[in-house]
Amino acid sequence: MATTRVVVHVGPMKTGTTAIGAYFSAAHQAGILPSDVVYPSGDLWFPAAGSITKHGQLADYLYPNGRKKAGRKTAIQTPDNIVRKVRDLAAHVAKGRGSQRTAVFISETLVGRANLGRLVDLFKSTFDEVIFVLAVRSPVEATQSLLVHKIKEWRSDRADLDLYGMLQHRNGSIGYDYRRMLSQLQELPIDDFFLIPYFEDESDGYAVVDRFMKVVTGKSAPRLEGDFGSRRIHPSLPLSSLKRLVALKKLKSRLRRIPFLSGVIHSLFLRILNADRSKVMRAGFNTRSSDSGDWVISPEERARIIALYGNLGNELRKALGPESKQAEWRSWFKATGI
Numbered sequence: 001m002a003t004t005r006v007v008v009h010v011g012p013m014k015t016g017t018t019a020i021g022a023y024f025s026a027a028h029q030a031g032i033l034p035s036d037v038v039y040p041s042g043d044l045w046f047p048a049a050g051s052i053t054k055h056g057q058l059a060d061y062l063y064p065n066g067r068k069k070a071g072r073k074t075a076i077q078t079p080d081n082i083v084r085k086v087r088d089l090a091a092h093v094a095k096g097r098g099s100q101r102t103a104v105f106i107s108e109t110l111v112g113r114a115n116l117g118r119l120v121d122l123f124k125s126t127f128d129e130v131i132f133v134l135a136v137r138s139p140v141e142a143t144q145s146l147l148v149h150k151i152k153e154w155r156s157d158r159a160d161l162d163l164y165g166m167l168q169h170r171n172g173s174i175g176y177d178y179r180r181m182l183s184q185l186q187e188l189p190i191d192d193f194f195l196i197p198y199f200e201d202e203s204d205g206y207a208v209v210d211r212f213m214k215v216v217t218g219k220s221a222p223r224l225e226g227d228f229g230s231r232r233i234h235p236s237l238p239l240s241s242l243k244r245l246v247a248l249k250k251l252k253s254r255l256r257r258i259p260f261l262s263g264v265i266h267s268l269f270l271r272i273l274n275a276d277r278s279k280v281m282r283a284g285f286n287t288r289s290s291d292s293g294d295w296v297i298s299p300e301e302r303a304r305i306i307a308l309y310g311n312l313g314n315e316l317r318k319a320l321g322p323e324s325k326q327a328e329w330r331s332w333f334k335a336t337g338i
Contacts, residue, residue, distance in 0.1 A: 011135070195319060206229040
C-alpha cells in the first residue's frame with residue numbers, strides 16, 4: 001500500500017482559499033490533477049456550495065457536542081460524519097498506485113480554533129503524514145479585505161469602514177494575529193507545516209495556487225483550459241460602492257421591522273453589489289489606487305495598525321528560518337512593511 005499524506009490549507013480567511021478551492025475543484029473535474037493527488041469532492045466529500053468544493057466541514061469536527069447554525073452555505077456536519085468521511089477518504093488514497101499518495105484539503109477557518117489538536121489526532125490516526133499550510137498575508141490588507149467581505153454580506157451587520165476598530169478588540173486582543181497562529185502550529189503534533197506568502201498586487205490567479213501546489217507536489221499546478229489565471233476570484237469594490245452598501249445596511253437596521261421596505265432595500269443592495277462587482281471584473285485587476293476610487297489605507301493609518309502587531313516580523317522570520325532570505329520572502333517583507 002502507498003504511504004499516505006494529508007496536506008491541509010488551514011487558512012486564515014482572505015488568503016486565496018477560494019481561488020485554490022476553485023482550481024482544485026475544476027482540476028478534479030477535468031481529470032488533470034497528478035495521479036497521486038486526491039482532492040476530496042463529489043462522492044469523496046460532502047455536497048459542495050456551487051461549483052467550488054472547500055472543506056469548512058472540517059471545523060465542525062472541533063465541536064464534539066454539535067455546532068449551531070453558522071449561516072453557512074453548506075450543511076453543518078456532526079463529528080461522527082466527519083470521521084466516517086475522513087476514514088473512507090484515507091482508505092481510498094491508500095489504494096492508489098505509487099509509493100506516496102496525498103489528500104488535499106482546503107479550509108480557511110481552522111487555524112486559531114481552540115480544539116484544533118482534535119483534528120490533528122483524527123488525521124494522524126488515518127494518514128501516515130500530516131502537513132499544514134498557513135498562508136501569510138499582510139494583516140492590514142487581510143483585515144481590510146475581511147471587512148469589505150462583511151460589508152458585502154447582507155446577513156452581516158457590519159456597516160462601517162473602521163478597520164482599526166475591527167483589529168483592536170475590546171478585550172485587548174488583535175484580530176488576524178499571526179503570532180498566535182504560528183504559536184499554535186508550532187505546538188501541534190503535526191509532521192510539518194509550511195508558510196506561503198500572499199501578495200496584494202498579483203493579477204495571475206495561478207500565483208497563489210502554484211505556491212500551494214508546490215507544497216503538495218513540488219511543482220506548479222497543471223493549467224486548466226479557459227481564463228482561470230486571468231482574474232481574481234473576489235475583486236475589490238470601489239470606495240463609493242462600499243459606502244452605498246454601508247448606507248443601505250444602516251437603513252436596513254432602522255427599517256428591519258417593516259418587511260416590505262426591508263425587502264426593497266435588500267433588492268437594491270444586491271443590484272448595486274452585482275453591478276459594481278461586474279464592472280470591476282470586466283475592467284480586470286488593478287493595484288489599489290485612490291485615483292481609481294479604491295479604498296486605500298494611508299501611510300499613517302498603516303503604521304498605526306502595524307504597530308499593533310509588535311514583533312510579528314521577527315516571529316515570521318524565525319519560523320521561516322533560512323527561507324526568509326529567499327527573494328520571494330524578502331519581497332513580501334518589503335511590501336508589507338513588517
